Amino acid sequence: MPSSAIRKLVPLSDAASARGVKVYHLNVGAPDIKSPSCAIDAVVDRCKSLHHLSYTNSAGLIELRKAMVEKYYRKIGIDIAPEELLVEVAGSEAFSCAMQIAADRGDEIIVVEPFYTNYQTFAYLYGITLKAVPTDIRNGFAIPDISEFEKLVTDRTRAVLLSNPCNPSGKLFTKEEMCAIGEFCRRHDLFLISDEVYREFCYTNEPHFSAMNIPGCEQNVILVDSVSKRYNLCGARIGCIISHNREVMAAAMKFAQSRLCPPVFGQYAALGALDTPQSYFDEVRQEYIRRRDCAVRLLNEIPGVYASMPYGAFYTIAELPVENAEDFAKWMLSEFSRDSRTTMITPAESFYKTPHAGRNQARIAYVLDVPELEDAISILADGLKQYVSTR
Amino acid sequence: MPSSAIRKLVPLSDAASARGVKVYHLNVGAPDIKSPSCAIDAVVDRCKSLHHLSYTNSAGLIELRKAMVEKYYRKIGIDIAPEELLVEVAGSEAFSCAMQIAADRGDEIIVVEPFYTNYQTFAYLYGITLKAVPTDIRNGFAIPDISEFEKLVTDRTRAVLLSNPCNPSGKLFTKEEMCAIGEFCRRHDLFLISDEVYREFCYTNEPHFSAMNIPGCEQNVILVDSVSKRYNLCGARIGCIISHNREVMAAAMKFAQSRLCPPVFGQYAALGALDTPQSYFDEVRQEYIRRRDCAVRLLNEIPGVYASMPYGAFYTIAELPVENAEDFAKWMLSEFSRDSRTTMITPAESFYKTPHAGRNQARIAYVLDVPELEDAISILADGLKQYVSTR
Numbered sequence: 058m059p060s061s062a063i064r065k066l067v068p069l070s071d072a073a074s075a076r077g078v079k080v081y082h083l084n085v086g087a088p089d090i091k092s093p094s095c096a097i098d099a100v101v102d103r104c105k106s107l108h109h110l111s112y113t114n115s116a117g118l119i120e121l122r123k124a125m126v127e128k129y130y131r132k133i134g135i136d137i138a139p140e141e142l143l144v145e146v147a148g149s150e151a152f153s154c155a156m157q158i159a160a161d162r163g164d165e166i167i168v169v170e171p172f173y174t175n176y177q178t179f180a181y182l183y184g185i186t187l188k189a190v191p192t193d194i195r196n197g198f199a200i201p202d203i204s205e206f207e208k209l210v211t212d213r214t215r216a217v218l219l220s221n222p223c224n225p226s227g228k229l230f231t232k233e234e235m236c237a238i239g240e241f242c243r244r245h246d247l248f249l250i251s252d253e254v255y256r257e258f259c260y261t262n263e264p265h266f267s268a269m270n271i272p273g274c275e276q277n278v279i280l281v282d283s284v285s286k287r288y289n290l291c292g293a294r295i296g297c298i299i300s301h302n303r304e305v306m307a308a309a310m311k312f313a314q315s316r317l318c319p320p321v322f323g324q325y326a327a328l329g330a331l332d333t334p335q336s337y338f339d340e341v342r343q344e345y346i347r348r349r350d351c352a353v354r355l356l357n358e359i360p361g362v363y364a365s366m367p368y369g370a371f372y373t374i375a376e377l378p379v380e381n382a383e384d385f386a387k388w389m390l391s392e393f394s395r396d397s398r399t400t401m402i403t404p405a406e407s408f409y410k411t412p413h414a415g416r417n418q419a420r421i422a423y424v425l426d427v428p429e430l431e432d433a434i435s436i437l438a439d440g441l442k443q444y445v446s447t448r
Numbered sequence: 449m450p451s452s453a454i455r456k457l458v459p460l461s462d463a464a465s466a467r468g469v470k471v472y473h474l475n476v477g478a479p480d481i482k483s484p485s486c487a488i489d490a491v492v493d494r495c496k497s498l499h500h501l502s503y504t505n506s507a508g509l510i511e512l513r514k515a516m517v518e519k520y521y522r523k524i525g526i527d528i529a530p531e532e533l534l535v536e537v538a539g540s541e542a543f544s545c546a547m548q549i550a551a552d553r554g555d556e557i558i559v560v561e562p563f564y565t566n567y568q569t570f571a572y573l574y575g576i577t578l579k580a581v582p583t584d585i586r587n588g589f590a591i592p593d594i595s596e597f598e599k600l601v602t603d604r605t606r607a608v609l610l611s612n613p614c615n616p617s618g619k620l621f622t623k624e625e626m627c628a629i630g631e632f633c634r635r636h637d638l639f640l641i642s643d644e645v646y647r648e649f650c651y652t653n654e655p656h657f658s659a660m661n662i663p664g665c666e667q668n669v670i671l672v673d674s675v676s677k678r679y680n681l682c683g684a685r686i687g688c689i690i691s692h693n694r695e696v697m698a699a700a701m702k703f704a705q706s707r708l709c710p711p712v713f714g715q716y717a718a719l720g721a722l723d724t725p726q727s728y729f730d731e732v733r734q735e736y737i738r739r740r741d742c743a744v745r746l747l748n749e750i751p752g753v754y755a756s757m758p759y760g761a762f763y764t765i766a767e768l769p770v771e772n773a774e775d776f777a778k779w780m781l782s783e784f785s786r787d788s789r790t791t792m793i794t795p796a797e798s799f800y801k802t803p804h805a806g807r808n809q810a811r812i813a814y815v816l817d818v819p820e821l822e823d824a825i826s827i828l829a830d831g832l833k834q835y836v837s838t839r
Contacts, residue, residue: 058548058699058702058703058706059702060702060705061506061702061705061706064506064705085503087502087503088500088502089500089502090500091499091500092498092499092500092501097495097498097501098495100491100495100713101492101495101496104488104491104492104495105492107483107488108482108483109479109480109481109482109483109680109681109682110483110488110680110681110682110683110684110717111478111479111480111682111683112476112478112682112683113683115452115455146537146685146707146711147707147708149706149707149708150707153706153707157449157573162553162575175706178706179706182548182706184553289500289501290500290501291501291502291503291708291709292501292502292503292504292709292711292712292713293501293711293712293713294537294685294708294709294710294711294712308449311449311450311451311452312449314451314452314455315449315452315540315544315566315569315570315573316537316538316540316541316544317538317540317682317685318682318683318685319685320537320683320684320685320711320713320714321683321684321685322491322683322684322711322713322714322717323711323713323714326501326713
């Protein structure tokens with residue numbers, strides 16, 4: 058079992074805090090924005106009349122499944138029945154389950170690189186080999202021609218797995234790109250596992266195009282979703298898996314039964330969150346656009362740094378003028394500070410499968426408000442200057 | 449992936465309900481007893497001052513880990529440090545994680561049979577072979593001589609796995625039995641995975657003897673625990689894994705990081721639950737003793753039925769005068785009712801690894817109050833009489 062690449066610098070960060078150094082966490086996608094009050098109020102209301110907190114159905118409360126379908130997915134143009142949605146213990150369980158449904162030990166899944174690092178963690182656990190389609194930071198992480206996917210197909214290929222918007226690159230897949238990948242999946246009889254947990258964080262004026270709406274791909278698509286980011290409820294640990302494919306849903310139910318049920322207080326919060334007004338999402342989106350614009354501008358002002366412009370999620374990948382971004386990230390935590398403050402970033406190499414790819418890159422999460430973000434990136438710039446000059 | 453044996457009759461039960469038949473659920477260990485108000489109040493209090501529900505440390509809130517150690521484990525004589533306890537997504541994740549830590553694909557784990565059916569589910573998923581030490585219902589499921597364990601040892605054996613008190617048998621392991629198994633584990637350098645989620649449900653006057661207190665076994669024992677049953681908080685999905693073995697805890701942390709964090713509202717409830725007064729446990733225990741005595745007496749009054757006396761948990765295994773208890777359980781749901789009521793039980797075969805063992809047995813959960821329990825077992829008796837007479 059490999060260590061979490063995102064979390065393995067945590068001991069150094071803890072040590073810095075223990076020395077009295079304030080650490081700006083640009084390393085994790087842990088938003089600081091207020092959860093919708095309707096979500097929290099729903100938990101309180103349920104608690105008031107609660108006798109005992111029993112198990113729910115393994116697939117989640119039926120009222121939650123129905124409400125998700127009617128109040129959220131219908132509104133955004135994803136047309137499903139409640140039995141095509143199963144509540145999971147956050148997006149983590151949803152994609153872990155989707156990968157196990159799609160592939161057996163020894164099978165292969167094609168991923169678009171860079172990708173969320175825990176895809177590799179679970180692939181390792183389940184004996185699944187990830188085969189990477191590379192994309193290029195200098196080209197906005199655009200999806201290459203489908204012939205690049207074709208090259209990777211073997212008789213063990215079972216699925217394509219991607220996140221849209223993409224963590225870590227901020228890449229937003231166009232309708233054309235999604236349809237091309239969908240057609241590829243249909244032609245080779247592959248599942249398309251589409252992780253859309255950042256759906257509400259898109260910064261173009263186009264609506265998000267879900268894999269669920271690729272024509273003719275109904276039996277191939279497994280959608281992974283979560284309330285963590287959408288409602289700033291990361292700790293609720295509620296997500297879902299969605300598919301029109303009945304065999305997929307039957308398999309998901311078997312996995313769900315093995316862990317009995319999803320967290321019930323979190324299900325209450327998710328139910329309440331469905332009444333979140335559109336104005337909440339609009340405000341949050343504007344806030345992230347401000348943060349993104351600030352982060353990308355300031356990063357690109359640092360000599361030798363190239364930060365790509367993300368069109369979704371709340372991350373950017375930045376090339377740094379260093380050989381090994383992990384060494385630099387460690388140095389920032391253990392040897393550098395400015396006025397007792399330092400900045401933590403995530404080295405990007407673990408988001409890549411191709412050997413050595415991304416070694417000089419870092420993922421920057423723009424999850425602080427603008428004044429803090431400015432200070433954090435200014436400190437990063439100073440650190441980088443000193444690091445580079447002494448090497 | 450096999451279906452959950454406990455939950456696979458659910459569609460028949462749902463169909464019976466849809467026909468207007470009330471189903472008494474003696475099939476699942478879902479207690480109906482009030483959760484401690486301090487647990488629910490803690491959630492409400494936290495909600496009142498909550499800005500946003502963020503991730504916690506993957507190992508759980510440090511204040512929860514400290515409070516569990518100080519307010520619960522110390523009190524019951526289990527002496528651990530907070531870093532020897534990691535918060536899990538209920539007992540399910542805790543034993544799933546313990547099994548993966550102890551054994552690789554192709555390895556073997558010795559289980560005491562009958563055993564909780566999801567041990568087999570996860571063993572299947574992880575490519576682990578369970579080897580069963582049989583126990584006998586007519587002998588109170590007593591642990592056989594250690595030579596029966598010795599017979600099963602191969603060079604792939606990695607652990608012994610048991611639940612104490614035992615789900616499904618209600619067997620309560622004595623200090624002598626636990627020490628003998630511990631000595632066996634030490635001798636063969638095996639882990640001892642001790643699932644003690646029913647610890648507060650013991651009906652002898654002896655204190656529960658935890659595997660954590662087997663002398664000399666400190667590096668072998670992995671304790672699995674949960675708040676589900678202890679505080680009637682099944683839906684909170686909070687449990688923990690405990691070990692003095694640092695390598696075990698480091699591995700558990702890697703698994704924990706892959707799913708980011710345990711449910712946070714549930715962690716709040718677990719924190720509040722630690723203030724539950726002893727009187728709560730005493731009352732609950734007395735209630736279960738009443739239910740147990742009622743269930744075992746009434747079951748043994750049914751011609752041809754033999755129900756064993758459980759000394760812990762809230763299940764009894766009953767031998768029925770049928771060839772196949774699963775067929776009978778299905779018949780009770782689909783073809784029998786009395787005054788629009790029927791009784792659901794769990795066929796016991798899936799609690800056994802030995803082929804055909806337990807086929808004429810059922811697990812009865814005494815989780816209803818005495819009047820309902822009486823009615824449910826009376827209906828079971830009538831059903832059994834009719835079923836037997838027509839075969």
